[in-house]
Amino acid sequence: MSARKKLLNPTSVAALVGSALLLFLALAGPSIWGPAADTTDVSSRLLGASAAHPFGTDELGRDILARVLTATRLTLLLTLGSTLIALAGGVVFGLVASILPKHPRRLFTGLLDILLAFPWLLMVLFFTVIWGATATGAMLAIGFAGVPSFARLVYNLASSVSGRDYVRAARVVGVGPVGILLRHVLPNIANPFFVNAAATASVTLLSFAGLSFLGLGVQAPAYDWGRMLQEGILRIYINPLAAVGPGIAIVLAGLVFTLVSEAVAGTRGAGFRAVAARAAGAVTLASRRRESVRDSAAPVGDTAAEITDLHIAFRAADGGVVERVRGVDLRIARGEIVGIVGESGSGKSLTAMALAGLLGDDAVVTTASHRFDDIDMAGALTASDRARLGVELGMVFQDPLTSLNPALTIGRQLTEVPEVHVGMRPRAARARAADALTAVGIPDAATRLTQYPHEFSGGMRQRAMIGMALTGAPRLIIADEPTTALDVTVQRQVMGVLHRAQEETGAAIVFISHDIALVSAFCDRVIVMKDGRMVETLDAERIREDAQHPYTKALIACLPDMTSDRTQPLPVIPPELVPEALDDAGPVGVRQPSGASAHDQEVPV
Structure with a gap:
């Protein structure tokens, strides 16, 4: 599927439009609606919904709709800040755990399991107590509480890639741990990682709204959607839109983050080619600095x-x-x-x-x-x-x-x-x-x-x-x-x-x-190998004539040719050729002389 078709599907279009709208509100909202959001008018306090004030006014006569639009910047900044803290910590801890030796890795993953066993909200409240009930404290609390889950995700993804053949080949030719992570691991886990990051941003947004609603987040005179929801809920029976307005903003922004997650998932990684290219370039430069390779002929031997x-x-x-x-x-x-x-x-x-x-x-x-x-x-x-x-x-x-x-x-x-x-x-x-x-x-x-x-x-x-x-x-x-x-x-x-x-x-x-025929x-x-041993070594041109070991004969006998009787079933390797029967087959890689053991019987065909 081309990049154009991927961008034109409904999910991607909705994600792009929603993201553009949020970006516009975050950048231009305070400039356009800031005066109406901050200007007090006691004569207009606690008004209901009207054409002049679609969501009504608050206790100081400020327009609630203007405040919702203006609060977009602070809400998104705090949400993205917490998400970035969780992502950065998760990437560092997850990747470090994936390259640690066996025993330190077990200790590290055990610590992650312990942290994941704690209820997430309890961890947030614990960190909030440490850093205080402020906007910055709430951002740090939510961010650090999200590190263990991202670290576990990155560790699992990195471990699934680290066992691939191309990673093992990179290790043997001298690519170091950092180079392997940048070039081979990160590009291959980018897609699921970013999908989860976008989905987590939606959860983080709701978490921030919850902390501010409880009075543990943004403090007056600053305000975000959660704090406005707290203020509006007190008079929900008098002016429902005072609470519904911020709630709508939270739902719509969370929906945009979810759509972004779906759009990223639908690209199947094609959107991260630049990530791979940059990682590849970085490793190439690092490797050049690390190694000076002499293009000289090696000593020749037999x-x-x-x-x-x-x-x-x-x-x-x-x-x-x-x-x-x-x-x-x-x-x-x-x-x-x-x-x-x-x-x-x-x-x-x-x-x-x-x-x-x-x-x-x-x-x-x-x-x-x-x-x-x-x-x-x-x-x-x-x-x-x-x-x-x-x-x-x-x-x-x-x-x-x-x-x-x-x-x-x-x-x-x-x-x-x-x-x-x-x-x-x-x-x-x-x-x-x-x-x-x-x-x-x-x-x-x-x-x-x-x-x-x-x-x-x-x-x-x-x-x-x-x-x-x-x-x-x-x-x-x-x-x-x-x-x-x-x-x-x-x-x-x-x-x-x-x-x-x-x-x-x-x-x-x-x-x-x-395929013994292809090999010969x-x-x-x-x-010829059987059960971890070399049972026979043969000249390829004379494999049929010189084969002595019963297992080799059985392999040859299982191959049909143009003269095979098609009315008869193909022969199979006899069940008596078990590992115990091969333990006394003689020196490794040496053919048994004719009549030297009971294993040299002709295999029935």
């Missing part, structure tokens, strides 16, 4: 990446530890294409993520050694190490819709590596990004760079992910099931792009898939 005796475990809810990858040894030679195949839960993706250093803090990773080229991945990474990883390690995730940042354009994401880590100028980086899109078969690259991930098809997003890996100088590309959700035609295109990328860059590729056709070497 091994692109290597990890030995890899164990990956996760802590369970009962305090125990569940091990998901057990004793994996993986060595990737330069220019080699290695396929990792196995069923869901076999540990393929975890092994690849550990190889790239992308596993989060919730994973307990232990290795005997872990190297990428000459970088020791098991030790503390320096800024230059992370910069090299950002240039030389490419990652193609399974679902590019969640791996690409939805708040940033394709161009902004593809220029990150050339600008931040290679040190290229924005124009040169954009040219390289366009070349990368062209290289992966996306036409009209210059226009496509200005589009967002949701404007790409599934196949185009996957190719854009590959193009992103090509914007640096990749020595290793890890493709984690890049064709799983694609139809066979698009699969062929993606595989062709990966093959061309490997030929042009000479990069090694780790290709992960469920594309790769030089195939590793």
